[in-house]
Amino acid sequence: MFEKVLIANRGEIALRIHRACREMGIQTVAVHSTADADAMHVRLADESVCIGPPSARDSYLNIPAILSAATITGADAIHPGIGFLAENAQFAEMVEEHGFAFIGPTADHIRIMGDKVTAKSTVKNLGLPVVPGSDGPVASLDEAEVIARSIGFPVLIKAAAGGGGKGMKVARSPETLREAYQLARGEARAAFGNDEVYIEKYLGHPRHIEIQLLGDMHGNCVHFGERDCSVQRRHQKVIEEAPSPALNAEQRSFIGDLAARTTAAIGYRGVGTMEFLFEDGQFYFIEMNTRLQVEHTISEMITGIDLVREQIRVATGAPLGYGQADIRFEGHAIECRINAEHPETFLPSPGRIDGYHAPGGLGVRIDSALYDGYRIPPHYDSLIAKLVVHGSTRNECLMRLRRTLEEYVIGGIDTTLPLHQRIIAQPSFIDGAYDIHWLEQLMAKGS
Structure with a gap:
């Protein structure tokens, strides 16, 4: 150790x-x-x-x-x-x-999975389903037009080295392809120093489903279930929950086992997350994150396993010491990402915390480095806290989340706490009937 x-x-x-x-x-x-x-x-x-x-x-x-x-x-x-x-x-x-x-994983795995085109090709060869699209970077607008017409509009143009929504543009018709292609390449160059882009079929109403994985240095790999990360704004996750209200037992077993087998096949070590789009009963691999995820907390809450502890253990060379059948899934968990931003304009709100009270009680977890009097600097990401709740059922979890959001006090700055209260009050969220476009559509309605 x-x-x-x-x-x-x-x-x-x-x-x-x-x-x-x-x-x-x-x-x-x-x-x-x-x-x-x-x-x-x-x-x-x-x-x-x-x-x-x-x-x-x-x-x-x-x-x-x-x-x-x-x-x-x-x-x-x-x-x-x-x-x-x-x-x-x-x-x-x-x-x-x-x-x-x-x-963390090896440099080779970071490099392979960090390039979305290479990652897609790698997992496709191992049997994972992928979104229809180009087999690699698109070298010219002419090539982009040929591929887009072959898979059908709308299409999504994405930075090969990208993430977080940067270098990502939708072309809904042949007339809009040129502008989308040029904008995506320009954003990719500015954000990642690499203007390579590829093309995928644009799915209309997908869910964003990810599988939490852990491999050791001895060829063992397990998964810790799925997370639904479909509540997003500008491709950035806002709320995550586990398990997904969109999957049945057969679907979650299928994609979890498939992701774990694929991860083991490449000899991956450490924690990682495979991300998929899910629409009409079909899964499509989009990327693998070769690190701990912000939302690892909800996987911990439904399994009772400390993923950071496990991450450290396998880095020492220790074997997992358990198999997939040993992992038990209990209850439901939801995470709200609390940002130091105005809840409507989303302008950053750095400054001094003047009054801080974190909610508590059974099944409540706060991951935050805030304290009363702390001054949030303006130089970094605006995420300041993660409010995580667990319940025996999704309904119990939602009621607990409503209560904790009412209790949470972060004074002196603007935060997105009111946005989360608005989201969880929506009937469609309560019913679990949302996709990756749902939040932006809700915000566009202004209600």
Whole structure:
């Protein structure tokens, strides 16, 4: 087992990793920018190292500074967390080249799955269903037109190296293809330094279903059920729940087992998530995230398994020690991502927390690094808290969520708490009748 882990991240996920380490008897090292000197994960860690000024480029993305911090503190391993360098293959390689364990998959797996075209080709060859589209990057507008006509409009043009909705455009007719193609390439170049795009059939009313996976270094792999992440705004997840209200027992068993077999076939180690679109009873692979997910919490709540702890264990070389039949699924869980943003305009709202009260009670979990008096810096992602509730049934879970949203107080700034209250009050959400376009359609109606 590791004796000391450096956490190369910030905010609630850094605190989450710190807690798992401490419960395993592992000391922690927090790295931080000057803007995060008073952050909770810095206060609680056994040691802390300032690695640069507020800009993420000069701190949390500064690989030499992070490796230096690991060296001077005598860390055994580095946990990349979520975002920043978590899916950077070069970082994973450099961590291991400098003698530290990387708590994550191999650099090769990060590289393969980080390119959506390569990932799609890899899993397709292993039997996973994929969305109809181009077999690789589309080299020209002429080629794009040929492919789009062959699969039928509307089509989705997507950045090969992308994610989070950047470099993604819909062309609903031949007349709109040119503009969508050019805009997608331009966004991809600006966001990822790579303007390669590919084309997929655009699905009208899909659900976004993902499977939580874990593999060890001995060829074993299990899944922890599915999560429904269809409540999205601009391709960013807002609310997630597990299990999905859209799947029956046969469907969830089918896609879970298929994803686990595929993951084992590529020799994957660590936690990962395969994401699918689901429409008319069919699953279509879209990507694999080679890291811990923000929404890992709801999988933990329905299985009772600490995924961060398991992630650390397999990074030491330990076998899973259990099989798929040993994982039990109980009840229902929902996560609300709380952002420091205006609930209607979505303008960022950094600033000082003036009054903070977190809800509690049976089945309630708050993953957050907030505290009264803390000043949220303007330099990073606006996610400030994850409100997670669990109930024996989906209805019990929804009632508990309604109550906790009413109790939650984050004063001094704007937050998206009112948006979540509005969402869960909608009859279509209560009925589980939503897809990936549902939230934006709700917001467009203004009710």
